[in-house]
Amino acid sequence: MEVTKPMPSKSKTIFIFDLDGTVTKQETLPLIANSFGLEDEINALTEQTIAGNIPFVESFIQRVAILGKLDVNEVNQLLSNVKLFEGIAEFINTRHEQCVIATGNCCEWVSGLASRLSCECYSSSAIVENNKIVKLKSILKKESIVKRYQAEGYQVVFIGDGNNDMEAMRQADIAIACGLTHYPANSIMSVADYAVFNECSLLRLLHQINHAQQGTSVVLSCAGIGSRLGLAKTKALIEVGGKKLIHFQLEVFEKVEDLRVVVGFQARSVIQAVLDKREDVIFVYNHDYFQTKTGTSFFLGSRHANEFCVAWDGDLVVHPDDVDHCIDFDGEYVGCSDIVSEDAVFIKTDDNKNVIAFALDNGDFEWSGPAKIKRDNIKYLSTNVFNQIEGLLPLPYLKIRAQDIDTYEDYKNAIKFIESWSNEK
Template sequence: MDNNLVFLFDLDGTITAEETLPKISKYFGIDAQIDILTQETLNGNIPFVESFIRRVDILKQIPVSDINNLLEEVRLFSVVVHFIRQHSNQCYIVTGNLTDWIEKLVSRIGCGFFASKGEVHNDRLIKLTEILKKEDVVKQFKKQGKTVVFIGDGNNDSEAMRESDISIACGLTHYPANSVLSVADYAVFSEASLLRLLHQIQSRQPGKSVILSCAGIGSRLGLGQTKALIELHGKKLIEIQLDSFRKMEDVRIVIGFQSNVIIQTVLKIRTDVIFVYNHDYFQTKTGASFYLGARHANEYAIAWDGDLLVHPEDIEKCLSFEGEYIGCSSIVSDDPVYIQTDADGQAIAFSYDSGVFEWSGPACLRSSNVKYVVDNVFNQIEELLPLTLLQIRARDIDTYEDYKNALHFTRGWK
């Protein structure tokens, strides 16, 4: 386990299963004023600091202890709280909320915290004295040499997430703010996937992860959308892939172009996927996406391109094969990347000129062997050769001609 790690959690909507402010305002009958302010703030239309000052001003009328008592009862995500308690010396809550409002709630969770401060007199808030800038907390830990992981969902988390070493957009209560998604390394939408990811960041976990690369713009195909969203026989490619991986616990989807549409499509099918951002999707290829997906993946990472179609009878073989391998097929493409083999049938080189097989993917590698490349997965694999070859029936969809072939290839699949 990496003891140099520090986990910083936003409070509202990340640890609490309901936003605290609407709860306060509803309880004390001031919803109308507060709701508009909250929504506008979450949407990023009112700067956080201005919104916070205005909110505090409205809430000043309520005794501080009343808010403190009310928030102590707020519903929490039990799985998140459990993780925090188990690692309480590495976890902190970082919230813009006022210390005097959340002290009881935080002590119930059981870790250190950073919050805004105010001057209280006779149980009434007199004035604000400090508005917490979450990014300052991140910088402070980084100065101490810590590796900072930030988990948040709101607009006021985005700067802190940008400064963090690893940032997780958390969609447990509501869809994360756009500003958060635009800097996040990961996005998760269930407690199961958040917990799995936190453990993976802490230390390499046993087992396999599937890394499905869906970040590209699909320019050669020319259908104007990322390949994951094109349809074959009435089913989106991403739906076909998820069906193939339904038995795999750790499915990681690397997203870039049209990421929100992909997320929405996936969440209708399963919510425990870990989304990995390749923000540089226009300049990089699947090798970069695989690297990002494998960064905190389980011991073995299976590289699976979003447009790779494997015959149903061969999928199980790809997912359960023990150890490292690379997938190949007989020569089926117009413009293949060939695989050259040695006398034992091991893959020893890729070639544009000749070979017995065609590189098709997938590939299963030890995650720790996956290095960063800007181009293709096979460029990444080259220095790891020789590797075991796994022969399968597969197609990919690079061009419109490939698409038509794939329609033919997949006809009659269950």
């Protein structure tokens, strides 16, 4: 599409949105096909494309060849009325200088639709004769738009859902996989920083990226391989007291608005298990989960989060009566418990109820997690959360009843721990 508006220049962050299935509630090519009785041909191609058997560009050329027979104005009119995600459209329209649409679709078909969004729109284009598309003129490479803004000094956020967004998302500074209309393509999950499945959580994340937000986020780290436990499952998926540990955690965090789940090993299964119970979670990818520890997951989960972040390992079980305190505590703290674990990390304290050091040999209490830390104090680290906190000591401690699950012995203890309070009721 011709560039008709000036390039955004003032803000430092630019949001580039895919159109189909990201801003629109429907994929447009299947809609055209269904409306004009061409669904059999198009659906077969779409299925092959999604399965990865036909490259996107080839499929697009073939689909345009089939749909090109249709009257361009009629198609444009049809697409002008496609339903949009209203919150996303509003985000774009109130920040049109900071937002851009990048669609592989032809501008001859989508110009009416795009005119409902007041930002710049980049698209493919075609040669029209007698109101029919006779030939594709250009096919948009979305990554070129990303590079163009980066060259101008922008931090680029790309929001997309399909295979044809992959290169742009790999290139972008922040890549958000969007699962609002269908599960995002596998290829983009391998380059995504975030995945969202709900308009609410996408909007929350976009606002967080745009401006630092007040309040507290909970970062639940579920990326690890659970190697010491030996059950060949990431710990979020093991069953404790008749339910998956992750479902237990979701109940605990029911009242937390900004819940971020960091995923890595068995990411798809963890995401699915979460979505079975709650949709408005922000998923954060730690693709390097094998080489890194919880400190990295906490750092990644806290980027763009609210002012304070609570670090909570996916294997940490806290007594329900202590949970609210862990989240609402005023300011930074370090969570500790009586010494119960097999391989404990200990904390040393002073008379003012501060943690002054972590230790591996002995201490006053066990470092159990969670910890609440100011987002701006959380730096990248490949090791553990407590290594991250070491540089911030002294910090107040908060004593809670907790049990983490590192070893099989811990696992059995956690089951007893849960039974103990279940019996209190």
